[in-house]
Amino acid sequence: MHSLRLRLLLWLIPSVLLLWIGALGFSYVDSRREMQDVFDRYLLQIAQSLLSQGATPAALSPEIAEEIEHEDEHQLVFRVLDRAGRVISQSAGARVFPLQTPEGFSRLRVHGVQWRVLTFNEAGSQRRVLVAEPQDVRDEMLREFIWDTFMPVVLALPFLALLIWLGVGRGLKPLRELARTLKTRAPDSLAPVQLENPPAELQPLQVALNELLGRLAEAFARERRFTADAAHELRTPIAGIRLQAQVALRSTEDDARRQALRQVIQGADRATHLVAQLLTLARLEPGHVLEKAPVDLCALTEESVASLAHDAAARGTRLSLRCEAPIWVQGEAGSLGILLRNLIDNAIRYGGSQGSVEIDIRQGEPGIELSVMDAGPGIPPEERQRVLERFYRRLGTEEEGSGLGLSLVARIAAMHSASLQLGAGLNGRGLGVFIRFPG
Incomplete structure (x- = not known):
């Protein structure tokens, strides 16, 4: 050493x-x-x-x-x-x-x-x-x-030489004090380190150490919130699956048993979807570094529309895409794909049956504009900011959901330095999501 x-x-x-x-x-x-x-x-x-x-x-x-x-x-x-x-x-x-x-x-x-x-x-x-x-x-x-x-x-x-030895030892005394301070701290203590009259050379180390402790405290707090939120949100679908499984076991009629099993499958699908979104959200927490590269936003949107076309057809929703390909943005294709699928899926599910969803991508001044609009009931202006929070769901909504879709969209947009706004949808109705990527 x-x-x-x-x-x-x-x-x-x-x-x-x-x-x-x-x-x-x-x-x-x-x-x-x-x-x-x-x-x-x-x-x-x-x-x-x-x-x-x-x-x-x-x-x-x-x-x-x-x-x-x-x-x-x-x-x-x-x-x-x-x-x-x-x-x-x-x-x-x-x-x-x-x-x-x-x-x-x-x-x-x-x-x-x-x-x-x-x-x-x-x-x-x-x-x-x-x-x-x-x-x-x-x-x-x-x-x-x-x-x-x-x-x-x-x-x-x-x-x-002796004076130099003693002087160097005295000069290094603040480092020993810092070591003793850290050694005697509780393992779970992330409070800032406080030193009395630290020398100028030690102050950058103290500041950097306190910044690190602050980031660790924030990360642990996020982990605790994520664990608590995941436990809370998973409790409902798991309880539903258990209840329907018990109904199926006790039912003596085939139709009732099949209905209960279908409910079990739907509950499992909802739980799977929730877990997938929770894991995605955890992966995109602050600290995640994007591996950016040129991405054709039009081609990526066409893939997302194609993957959700079956769900749209089942609800009688008409999907339309306007984009003069190619339009390139700097970003991570995987994250942008999650953003697009969540936007289009939300528009399909909350836009009402026999509705319309229009996706428009154009080269604007400045930047690239992406809009996804539906003709559903929409969101009142006073609630538009809250729906970007995790696990927030509007009361009276008939659709099942986890309240994570738009929060994922907001997080991915921020990671790509893009602005996000919520407004009115088609013909002044429904919801419109407008994202502007830097040019």
Whole structure:
């Protein structure tokens, strides 16, 4: 199992170490350059003093004279030449240096030792002076400076790592609190998670978690409603089937027994139809993702009309379809087929015997318009919105039904971003269902 704290530490500590090494390298280069400049100015100061104060150690300032007199300790050497190149004065260690050296600052290796050499001839002076110092002296002083500067930082690194460890642990404390909060919650608790002063980085997680809990609560509520509704609605047809079966068992007459058995078959058909619609409605609950593709709405409607033609003929209902095929919509053919069959079946069953049902599909502006109209008793305007609710059935309706047909239609229309309106049907009578699909 990967540890977030370990990952942070493996990122932070090497990063700090690399930055520290980089800072050390930069400081070393910069300090070396600055120290070189300081020592070069020091050599120039000695050279100027030798030219201006008589060219002997006794004529120099006490500090510089002490440096030269203790040349074995400080290893600083000098030489003063006249205009003809003769030695006027020199320190003991300068005898090994050649008489001719380049003007200005240079590096010279003498007997295996690297020297920093300044050959100086001041304007207007008849003398030329050489001052030299071993490079090792400068490097040793630079190393001591770097060591004294960065050694405390090196010693502080373990403490810095410990502070980073503790800081990362403290920073992850809200995550541990969230874990404890979730661990101690009741299994059936879907209430939002509340944290005291959560950090900004944890707030998106808290919001997303609460949104998930809200969706779960809504889904469970839908499941409970569906279970309760299904149990309630199935109770009636099952009770009817049981009652008719008992009548058939007790009947001594063949006609009465056959009538009871026909009622059993009709009850079973109604229960089957109700279960099919309940399952379809459950499948189309929010969260269902449609697999949309171009669908020829005219051809799909012709298939639905053909599948219900026998029922229409049995009731003496005339079906008519007007559609200049093809008319394409983006949708799921299976869901649209359910929508069309429910609309046409409702129009046949509630449109009255010897009635008419007209289906019209046309390309409108904007979008595609589908209308299914019948000439039945219709639905009063004040009830048209309620018939879109699940299990709502108007009182006084002679037809058997589950109250799910139009709710399925409304759900499928919404899933296809289509608008649905209920209005008057044929010749101002009956019911008209008008659906507009986006173009």
